[in-house]
Amino acid sequence: MTRPELLRVEGITKAYPGVVANSDVSFSIGEGEIHALLGENGAGKSTMVKMIYGLVRPDSGTMTLRGAAYTPSKPAEARRLGVAMVFQHFSLFEALNVAENVALGMENPPPMRELAARIRAVSEEYGLPLDPSRMVGDLSAGERQRVEIIRCLLQDPKLLIMDEPTSVLTPQEVEILFRTLRQLSSEGTAILYISHKLEEIRSLCDEATILRRGKVVATCTPRERTAREMAELMVGQALKTPERRMGAKGEVALGVSDLSVESPIPFGTSLKGVSFTVARGEVLGIAGVAGNGQDELLLALSGELKAAPDKVRVAGQPVGDRGPVERRKAGLVAAPEDRYGHAAAPDMSLVENAFLTAGVRKGLTQNGFVDWAGTRRFAEEIIAAYDVRTPGPDVAARALSGGNLQKFLMGRELMQGAQVIVINQPTWGVDAAAAASIRQSILDRAGEGAAVVVISQDLDELLEVSDSFAVLNEGRLTRPRPTEGLTMDEIGLMMGGAHGMEVAHHVA
Numbered sequence: 001m002t003r004p005e006l007l008r009v010e011g012i013t014k015a016y017p018g019v020v021a022n023s024d025v026s027f028s029i030g031e032g033e034i035h036a037l038l039g040e041n042g043a044g045k046s047t048m049v050k051m052i053y054g055l056v057r058p059d060s061g062t063m064t065l066r067g068a069a070y071t072p073s074k075p076a077e078a079r080r081l082g083v084a085m086v087f088q089h090f091s092l093f094e095a096l097n098v099a100e101n102v103a104l105g106m107e108n109p110p111p112m113r114e115l116a117a118r119i120r121a122v123s124e125e126y127g128l129p130l131d132p133s134r135m136v137g138d139l140s141a142g143e144r145q146r147v148e149i150i151r152c153l154l155q156d157p158k159l160l161i162m163d164e165p166t167s168v169l170t171p172q173e174v175e176i177l178f179r180t181l182r183q184l185s186s187e188g189t190a191i192l193y194i195s196h197k198l199e200e201i202r203s204l205c206d207e208a209t210i211l212r213r214g215k216v217v218a219t220c221t222p223r224e225r226t227a228r229e230m231a232e233l234m235v236g237q238a239l240k241t242p243e244r245r246m247g248a249k250g251e252v253a254l255g256v257s258d259l260s261v262e263s264p265i266p267f268g269t270s271l272k273g274v275s276f277t278v279a280r281g282e283v284l285g286i287a288g289v290a291g292n293g294q295d296e297l298l299l300a301l302s303g304e305l306k307a308a309p310d311k312v313r314v315a316g317q318p319v320g321d322r323g324p325v326e327r328r329k330a331g332l333v334a335a336p337e338d339r340y341g342h343a344a345a346p347d348m349s350l351v352e353n354a355f356l357t358a359g360v361r362k363g364l365t366q367n368g369f370v371d372w373a374g375t376r377r378f379a380e381e382i383i384a385a386y387d388v389r390t391p392g393p394d395v396a397a398r399a400l401s402g403g404n405l406q407k408f409l410m411g412r413e414l415m416q417g418a419q420v421i422v423i424n425q426p427t428w429g430v431d432a433a434a435a436a437s438i439r440q441s442i443l444d445r446a447g448e449g450a451a452v453v454v455i456s457q458d459l460d461e462l463l464e465v466s467d468s469f470a471v472l473n474e475g476r477l478t479r480p481r482p483t484e485g486l487t488m489d490e491i492g493l494m495m496g497g498a499h500g501m502e503v504a505h506h507v508a
């Protein structure tokens with residue numbers, strides 16, 4: 001089937017200092033087509049869609065929309081011409097309700113009652129359940145995304161751009177989203193879709209353009225390829241599957257007993273009586289739908305949230321009342337999920353960011369002064385070991401692509417020789433090859449005798465790396481069980497609490 005052409009991108013080039021983010025990129029999207037933009041971290045996907053959305057100006061090349069020259073100088077202009085975008089990070093106000101948030105993103109919002117009625121109508125038409133009067137702070141990540149999607153749909157877009165939309169969604173929410181996107185496509189709305197989840201690309205997308213280091217290296221029809229084939233087209237070489245080196249488990253390195261802490265996060269989830277132990281050489285995987293206490297658990301383990309001394313123990317030493325620096329000294333490092341703001345200082349260089357959490361353990365101060373030469377060497381070691389694509393260690397963290405910053409931050413924690421390593425979402429936004437190498441490092445550290453806690457929403461990832469498995473539900477942790485032999489049904493039951501499903505089966 002040939003579709004009338006909607007958008008054509010021709011010979012687009014965009015350079016940043018030290019890196020050509022897009023080099024002579026050409027592709028086109030037909031009306032109603034679901035088109036995937038694929039590529040490893042830093043390949044230039046976000047830069048490309050930012051140019052289409054009017055956030056970034058190309059250095060050279062042309063774009064046409066329905067045959068007419070298309071040169072949006074700002075997003076408002078792109079939106080007026082029918083191009084809408086849903087970002088990876090939502091820009092919503094938690095203390096306002098859904099309709100108020102939608103109004104804030106509109107140029108000429110109608111009166112509130114009319115807007116609420118329109119939101120209801122679009123939400124019903126496209127099967128995206130959403131109550132306009134609910135507070136955004138009470139919504140799940142999937143519901144927040146719906147607010148953004150509905151805000152776009154109210155403008156009746158011809159092209160909807162989505163940047164990694166499923167990384168925050170539960171499997172059920174992914175199904176709902178895909179149904180909506182297919183409906184939009186059948187009505188003639190084209191979708192430009194960025195994702196690292198290749199099975200999803202296979203089920204959803206009609207065509208794909210694959211970028212590597214800023215250039216188009218291949219195009220394909222995703223459903224005619226395997227996920228592995230597409231991943232190999234992206235990286236240009238065969239993929240390695242992580243290998244587990246079986247070491248004997250040692251004594252308990254991290255012990256947590258009956259840990260309850262109030263969430264400091266607005267609309268967060270407090271931890272309720274969390275208990276577990278992790279031995280040297282063991283990886284404990286913690287699953288759960290986002291917002292069930294994952295961020296709070298990370299804070300309580302890193303030392304940003306404190307408790308009674310014996311609630312958290314590192315190698316038998318009580319550290320529950322100690323802060324992050326003292327816990328690092330005691331041998332525990334922690335990597336939070338939010339890489340902008342929490343894990344990294346975006347405006348600081350990679351060298352400075354390396355110092356921020358590694359200064360203590362890597363002995364990067366001398367007589368009260370920062371050892372910048374040593375810190376720089378450490379930053380360079382991370383860049384080499386984790387294949388971080390960057391012009392060098394002096395660039396600001398925010399200039400890295402999302403996945404490359406993630407690789408740097410993982411390397412920073414995994415290369416400190418800690419005996420307890422806690423990571424929330426280790427492969428968030430990283431491509432298949434980088435994800436495999438981060439998982440391999442986690443297994444290697446465990447093989448060397450570290451106790452590792454991996455918190456993730458990616459079940460396949462947890463099954464691949466963890467020896468034992470537990471689930472966080474509304475701030476409570478299930479009893480960890482050996483991963484080997486766990487069936488999907490059992491995992492579903494452990495996760496069930498998050499959706500309140502087990503309640504229906506309780507017999508008094």
Ligand SMILES: Nc1ncnc2c1ncn2[C@@H]1O[C@H](COP(=O)(O)OP(=O)(O)OP(=O)(O)O)[C@@H](O)[C@H]1O
Nearest residue numbers: 016021041042043044045046047399400401402403
């Ligand atoms: N504002 C900026 N300043 C300097 N360099 C930048 C800037 N934005 C992007 N880059 C660089 O351009 C290249 C392409 O980045 P881009 O974010 O487009 O990649 P991506 O394919 O979206 O990656 P990811 O999958 O990791 O999100 C990267 O090398 C990145 O470091």
